[in-house]
Amino acid sequence: MDIDFPLVLVVLTLVTGVIWLADKLVLKKRRLAAAGAEDAPAEEAPAEPWLVDLSRSFFPVLAVVLVLRSFLIEPFQIPSGSMLPTLEVGDFILVNKYAYGLRLPVAGTKVVEIGDPERGDVMVFRYPEDGSTNYIKRVIGLPGDHIRYRNKQLFINNEPVARDFVARLPPMERWREQLGPVEHDVYLTMGRVSGTGEGEWVVPEGHYFVMGDNRDNSNDSRFWGTVPDDLVVGKAFAIWMHWQSLTSLPSFDRVGSIE
Numbered sequence: 001m002d003i004d005f006p007l008v009l010v011v012l013t014l015v016t017g018v019i020w021l022a023d024k025l026v027l028k029k030r031r032l033a034a035a036g037a038e039d040a041p042a043e044e045a046p047a048e049p050w051l052v053d054l055s056r057s058f059f060p061v062l063a064v065v066l067v068l069r070s071f072l073i074e075p076f077q078i079p080s081g082s083m084l085p086t087l088e089v090g091d092f093i094l095v096n097k098y099a100y101g102l103r104l105p106v107a108g109t110k111v112v113e114i115g116d117p118e119r120g121d122v123m124v125f126r127y128p129e130d131g132s133t134n135y136i137k138r139v140i141g142l143p144g145d146h147i148r149y150r151n152k153q154l155f156i157n158n159e160p161v162a163r164d165f166v167a168r169l170p171p172m173e174r175w176r177e178q179l180g181p182v183e184h185d186v187y188l189t190m191g192r193v194s195g196t197g198e199g200e201w202v203v204p205e206g207h208y209f210v211m212g213d214n215r216d217n218s219n220d221s222r223f224w225g226t227v228p229d230d231l232v233v234g235k236a237f238a239i240w241m242h243w244q245s246l247t248s249l250p251s252f253d254r255v256g257s258i259e
Contacts, residue, residue: 120182
């Protein structure tokens with residue numbers, strides 16, 4: 001069973017904060033009074049219970065981590081090849097949590113409007129099928145867009161998305177695609193029968209249509225539908241390390257911005 005880390009972090013921060021505050025306002029005074037040490041020097045005061053000492057030490061750290069990962073920047077690791085060639089398995093990325101508005105941790109409710117996902121963004125979101133697993137794909141369709149995918153060609157609002165052939169890397173072909181102002185590369189599998197993931201969709205209000213850059217090897221909106229805004233996590237903007245497995249060494253050759 002996957003651990004819901006944001007929920008665990010919120011609970012630990014809340015518990016340690018309540019214990020620390022209760023001791024500061026009430027419990028410490030009672031402890032000193034019971035020991036008759038209200039006016040005693042600090043070094044002669046009775047020792048703090050271990051739970052209070054632990055909470056006082058950990059609460060500030062947990063609170064800072066909670067604020068940073070909830071509202072500013074959160075690290076993620078890429079677990080699959082669905083975003084090749086843009087992102088490789090083992091890439092560690094940074095995600096801007098405020099680019100699409102400030103959201104409450106765990107609930108994901110937007111409390112401050114800052115911006116919205118734009119076509120071409122590489123976006124992290126919670127998988128609509130379970131609402132908890134983090135996915136990463138590229139934003140293709142915005143609310144109201146008509147999306148069509150036929151014969152490995154993407155159409156947005158009945159206009160074919162411009163692309164140029166880059167290289168043949170059997171079994172893949174690499175193409176350079178233009179999504180609005182964003183240029184990025186995609187993989188198309190040579191010899192794979194066209195028809196996989198084909199169809200037409202209209203993006204509902206408050207939703208986004210997403211696809212992986214590894215077009216023939218991506219589980220995305222073509223198969224399970226659009227992403228509602230309340231499941232959006234943030235915008236991926238940089239690779240800071242590559243570490244494919246525990247048996248390999250970390251690499252910093254891929255450090256840089258994400259197209």
